[in-house]
Amino acid sequence: MKFTWFNLMPWPYLPDDFREKHRSVWVDIDSRLFDPAKSHEVYNSYMDMLEYAGTLGFDGIGVNEHHQNGYGIMPSPNIIAAGLARRTTDVGLVVLGNSIALYNPPVRVAEEFAMLDCISGGRLVAGFPVGTSMDTNYCYGQIPALTREKYQEAHDLIRRAWSDPDPFAFNGRYNKLRHVNIWPRPIQDPPPIHIPGGGSVETYDFCIDNTYSYSYLSFSGYIRAKALLQGYWDRVAERNAPDESPYRAGFAQTICVADTDEEAERLYSEHVSYFYNRCLHVYGGFADAPGYRTIKTIQTGALSQYAPPIDGYGHLTWKDLTEQGHVIAGSPETVRQRMEELIKGLNVGNIFCLLHVGNMPMDKCMHSTKLFAEKVMPHLRDIFPDYKDDNRFWCKPLAKRVTPGSLPAEKEVAAMVGGKD
Amino acid sequence: METKTIKTHHVPVRYFEGGKGEPLVFLHGAGGVTAEDPLLTKLAEKYHVYAPLLPGYGDSEECGELREMLDITLHTWDVVAALGLKDPILAGHSMGGMIAAEMAAIAPNDVSRLGLICPAGLWLDAHPIPDIFAMLPYELPAVLFHDVEAGTALMTAGVTLDDPEWLKGFLVQNARQMGMAGKILFPIPDRGLSQRLYRIKAKTLLIWGDNDRLIPPAYAHAWKKAIGGAELVSIPEAGHLMTLEKPGHVAAALAKLG
Numbered sequence: 001m002k003f004t005w006f007n008l009m010p011w012p013y014l015p016d017d018f019r020e021k022h023r024s025v026w027v028d029i030d031s032r033l034f035d036p037a038k039s040h041e042v043y044n045s046y047m048d049m050l051e052y053a054g055t056l057g058f059d060g061i062g063v064n065e066h067h068q069n070g071y072g073i074m075p076s077p078n079i080i081a082a083g084l085a086r087r088t089t090d091v092g093l094v095v096l097g098n099s100i101a102l103y104n105p106p107v108r109v110a111e112e113f114a115m116l117d118c119i120s121g122g123r124l125v126a127g128f129p130v131g132t133s134m135d136t137n138y139c140y141g142q143i144p145a146l147t148r149e150k151y152q153e154a155h156d157l158i159r160r161a162w163s164d165p166d167p168f169a170f171n172g173r174y175n176k177l178r179h180v181n182i183w184p185r186p187i188q189d190p191p192p193i194h195i196p197g198g199g200s201v202e203t204y205d206f207c208i209d210n211t212y213s214y215s216y217l218s219f220s221g222y223i224r225a226k227a228l229l230q231g232y233w234d235r236v237a238e239r240n241a242p243d244e245s246p247y248r249a250g251f252a253q254t255i256c257v258a259d260t261d262e263e264a265e266r267l268y269s270e271h272v273s274y275f276y277n278r279c280l281h282v283y284g285g286f287a288d289a290p291g292y293r294t295i296k297t298i299q300t301g302a303l304s305q306y307a308p309p310i311d312g313y314g315h316l317t318w319k320d321l322t323e324q325g326h327v328i329a330g331s332p333e334t335v336r337q338r339m340e341e342l343i344k345g346l347n348v349g350n351i352f353c354l355l356h357v358g359n360m361p362m363d364k365c366m367h368s369t370k371l372f373a374e375k376v377m378p379h380l381r382d383i384f385p386d387y388k389d390d391n392r393f394w395c396k397p398l399a400k401r402v403t404p405g406s407l408p409a410e411k412e413v414a415a416m417v418g419g420k421d
Numbered sequence: 422m423e424t425k426t427i428k429t430h431h432v433p434v435r436y437f438e439g440g441k442g443e444p445l446v447f448l449h450g451a452g453g454v455t456a457e458d459p460l461l462t463k464l465a466e467k468y469h470v471y472a473p474l475l476p477g478y479g480d481s482e483e484c485g486e487l488r489e490m491l492d493i494t495l496h497t498w499d500v501v502a503a504l505g506l507k508d509p510i511l512a513g514h515s516m517g518g519m520i521a522a523e524m525a526a527i528a529p530n531d532v533s534r535l536g537l538i539c540p541a542g543l544w545l546d547a548h549p550i551p552d553i554f555a556m557l558p559y560e561l562p563a564v565l566f567h568d569v570e571a572g573t574a575l576m577t578a579g580v581t582l583d584d585p586e587w588l589k590g591f592l593v594q595n596a597r598q599m600g601m602a603g604k605i606l607f608p609i610p611d612r613g614l615s616q617r618l619y620r621i622k623a624k625t626l627l628i629w630g631d632n633d634r635l636i637p638p639a640y641a642h643a644w645k646k647a648i649g650g651a652e653l654v655s656i657p658e659a660g661h662l663m664t665l666e667k668p669g670h671v672a673a674a675l676a677k678l679g
Binding site for chain 2: 173293
């Protein structure tokens, strides 16, 4: 199993009456709710948490990209990942991911991911999302019906920029580049690639054809994800993929651990409620620009992964959220059982653990994270013994890596360079 | 109106045809058009009407090869040629007006009469056009109609907007139609037309609803200024979908083109 401690970086100061007074947490959220001075602490404590998780045995620490979004203040995950690369040593850096159709030209992603891979010594796990409709169409103005074609082209360009040793001309429809020749090049050839998807057959096939891991990053939990991932596994079988390795798939799950089930509710329910009530308060008109999803995908009945349940999340109680699996919460034993159910039920080898939820303060987040790392994770490690050596979907760091901050002491420098002092 | 199909270079095109008289090509707006459209019915009393659907509209085939404004402008000229028409009266509503204006600007010697019914295509910072791509179905009537209540009934034909079956059909149709419209209008309905309008030689008629809340009448004046000799006809108590609200008035105004 590969466990990634994942942080969405929600803004923790959305007001109590946010739902009533504001129509959306995303796209046109009121900028006056963002306090730059307070964000100084918010960003730094979130990065501290990611670094802390990196010391507890998680395989990866994860970041993602959203724009104009009150629950994800990370328009550039690469900036966060660069900070983490310097302050962590062994943990994978999961950037899930860069919305590659939004970069102009997309070789920028090839370059920045290469930099992250080089700085971290080969610890990058790369993600190439199409990007949500909110981010890609409504915030960044991409034409919905052309988004996927542009995405495909960006993908082909990045993969070739990483692998072709010689300068090449790229005559794309959206990118005309006469001299592609990126410096630096990634250590990994190529870095493992995870693709967040929302149920389209085209994305299933894209992952199968390229040996990419398919991730379903929903907030509605593992019970509701069953049909979607089953669709993926059916497709894997139908396409005669060489194996059904669970590492071909990943899943994001909100998790809260305490000493007992009751304690979990007492400690975390207000933060879970903050997340589902305020952070997921997305105006319906921004959920799915017409043309963004293919007709085939709509016809399969897969609703947008960001479309809330028909009657919204607002009425869901702690009991509803935990029983329906939106959130896995409770004692270590309860969480272990439900995680096992999730992992086996969905056949997923990559878990993106959403252990920071809504406006959860750092002390509670550390508590829950440590309990998960020490009392849950070790019991889930070997669920798929047949695939324990399957490293195709994970980073392969250099064996020998430098320690940041290893300049010689100033007083030794003069002697080293042959000076007189 | 009869429903027919004609071959073009890129894709078979569905169109409605009816009436007798001078040929008139009508290009529909982002909401599409049906064979029962009241404006087409009115126009067919005086003209031989051809109303082609953009690919993806109604039951017509989609076309991935049409991506940019130039593709769409030339494709629509292909349709006119396939219909065997030469210098028909060219009329368009909203997005269709934008396409018609592009056609007249790119081939000024081939269009002598141009009817633009509250066309899209310009952008005035002082009058931002509401983002119809970010609206839920129930929010649309308020920007599309003068009489919102009557307009809602016209739009839905009595269906309730939260009926799940209706909604599923709506999502598919909306993805096909508005997905196509997005290539022309998203996220801002300006593809540089303002710098081409000077080329238009056609006798041009602008028809605008006094109460257009989607593309407000300020745009009518910008259009009038940009096309030499253009005439503006204002229609009182009409919104953006005046083709549905006031088809008789719109048809009567178009008659000024001769």
